[in-house]
Amino acid sequence: MVSATDLSDPTVMRPQSASRLLDVRGLSLSFATIEGELPITKNVSFSIRPGERVGIVGESGCGKTVTGLSLLRLLPPQSARVKGEILFEGTDLAGLSQRQMRAVRGRDIAMIFQEPMSALDPVFTVGDQISEAYRAHFPASRAEGRERAIAALAEVGIPAPERRCDEYPHQLSGGMRQRVMIAMALICKPKLLIADEPTTALDVTVQAQITDLLRSLSERTGTALIFITHDLGVVAEVCTRMITMYAGEVVEDAPVDDALLRPRHPYTSGLLRSLPGLSQRRGVLPSIPGRVPSPTGMPAGCRFRPRCMHAADGCEREQPMIEVEPGRLARCWRASDLTLPGAVN
Numbered sequence: 001m002v003s004a005t006d007l008s009d010p011t012v013m014r015p016q017s018a019s020r021l022l023d024v025r026g027l028s029l030s031f032a033t034i035e036g037e038l039p040i041t042k043n044v045s046f047s048i049r050p051g052e053r054v055g056i057v058g059e060s061g062c063g064k065t066v067t068g069l070s071l072l073r074l075l076p077p078q079s080a081r082v083k084g085e086i087l088f089e090g091t092d093l094a095g096l097s098q099r100q101m102r103a104v105r106g107r108d109i110a111m112i113f114q115e116p117m118s119a120l121d122p123v124f125t126v127g128d129q130i131s132e133a134y135r136a137h138f139p140a141s142r143a144e145g146r147e148r149a150i151a152a153l154a155e156v157g158i159p160a161p162e163r164r165c166d167e168y169p170h171q172l173s174g175g176m177r178q179r180v181m182i183a184m185a186l187i188c189k190p191k192l193l194i195a196d197e198p199t200t201a202l203d204v205t206v207q208a209q210i211t212d213l214l215r216s217l218s219e220r221t222g223t224a225l226i227f228i229t230h231d232l233g234v235v236a237e238v239c240t241r242m243i244t245m246y247a248g249e250v251v252e253d254a255p256v257d258d259a260l261l262r263p264r265h266p267y268t269s270g271l272l273r274s275l276p277g278l279s280q281r282r283g284v285l286p287s288i289p290g291r292v293p294s295p296t297g298m299p300a301g302c303r304f305r306p307r308c309m310h311a312a313d314g315c316e317r318e319q320p321m322i323e324v325e326p327g328r329l330a331r332c333w334r335a336s337d338l339t340l341p342g343a344v345n
Contacts, residue, residue, distance in 0.1 A: 020087075021224050022048040022071070022192060027084035029063075029070055029248075037081060038295050040066055041248040044084070045321070050191065053218055053225040055235035055256065057271065058245040061292045064228045065114070067245070068194045071226075072111055073101050088192070107137045110185035114197040116177035120169040126153075126180045127165030134187045152183035156213060175206035179213070186217065193218070194226045199234060207231075211238050232275060232343070236260055244268045247293055247303040250321065253329040261342040264330040266308045269340035302332070310338055 027044040030037040041063040048054055056064045069075050070082055073093065086093040093104065105111075113119040121129060130152055131145030140148070146165065153161035156179040169177055178198060185193055195214060199207040215238045218225045227239055235242055235256060242259040244252040244267060252265040263269040270288040290307040293299060299306055301316040308315070314333055324335045332338075 019049050020047045021050045021052075021089065023085070023087040024071070025085040025087065027067070027070060027082070027086065029066055029075070029083075030081045032079045032081060039248070039298075040295055041070075044245075044248075044250055046243055046250060046253055048192070048224050048226065051218065051222045051224055052241060053215070053227065053239045054241045054243060055227045055229060055239035056243045056245060057229060057232060057235060059271075059292050060230070061247075062245040063248040064245055065196055068111065068196050068226060068228050071194065072105055072109055074105075074111075103137070106133050106185075106190070107188050108190055109192045109194065110188065110190040111194040112178075112181050112185050112196065112198045114200055116174070116181045117169060119181060120177060122169055125166050125168055126172070130165075130180065130184045130187055133184050137188050148187060149183070152187045153180070155186070156180075156183045156217075157209075158183075174202055175209065178202065178206075178210055182210075182213065182217075186221070186223070189221065190223060192224045192226070194228070196228045197230070198227075199229070199231065207234070214238060232260070232271065236343075244271070247298060248295070249303060249331060250329075251304065251331040253321075255327060258328060263340050263342050264324045264328060264335045264338075265304075265332050266310050266338070266340060267304045269342065270307075272343045273341055275343060310334060 024044060024046050027041065029041045030039045044067055056067065058064055066075065071086055071093070075082070082094060084094065088104070088109065093101065096104070120126065127146055127149040130149035131142070134140060134148045135145045150161045150165050153164055158164050158176055158179050164172070164176070172180065198214065199210050202210065211234050214225060214227070217223065227235065229235060239256050242254060242256045243250055244259070244265060246267045252259060252263065252268045254264065259268060260272065263272060273286040274288065276285060288307055293303065302308070302319045305311045305315045312334065319331045319333060321329045321331050322333070322335065324330050
């Protein structure tokens, strides 16, 4: 039964309420420009339990990466305008000073950035960079920091970690650089890890190794994971829950198997139908017509309406997140009426 309650309202209790590690409520982001404020995300709300692995998916320009950066307040304070609450273990990160946030970054919440060659400093060895992340939060000597760095490299599966510890980023392959980024993120044993497209630009074999590594590390250490990606196959392998974003809004939030097999929002269904399959031989690969709207030209009501084959009267109204069934949310007033194809149908 569909509830008409607006579950994007931060005062309303949402699913996954038990033992929340992270609770994002009404997070909206805009950038100050010479022409005024440019809205990027609107009223993003979700929660994550300890040890949970959540995939955030959507096309480029949907707001996935800036949402991840907003959680750690890594956007330029001169131009970024962030509203809403980012509750981490009950503390609102949006209200902390920069000094207080530095104590959180890397220690309690860590992030793996999209391109390791850009994120790593080319003039320092990987061991120095990993140990610096540890020594920034714990009183440790350089010798102890080096030992910790070697142990972290070994934990992420880099062979001969004592030798690799003294090498520079350009001496490592793309897969090894990404493992170095993971080691740097995990050396302080954070409670939450944000991985922003960690398999981009890696070949398929290395992608599989990195995704297996992240899943196994999360299972073994109990670290919660936010996995930002375009690859729905990776989400199926790694994550327990999937959040779909479109045009700066969360449009669906569901357990990963339910989302992949029985999507309740037309945009999620469109993404799944666009996946190539072995059974589609000599056929036309389905696609979503049009493109993600510009932040300056958002349509009224449902932002997906101009591209949606299921649009009807009523879609021009503002669409709240509704509880379609226990544990499942969708931003579509027709969610209970539609039978949408998933990944295998």
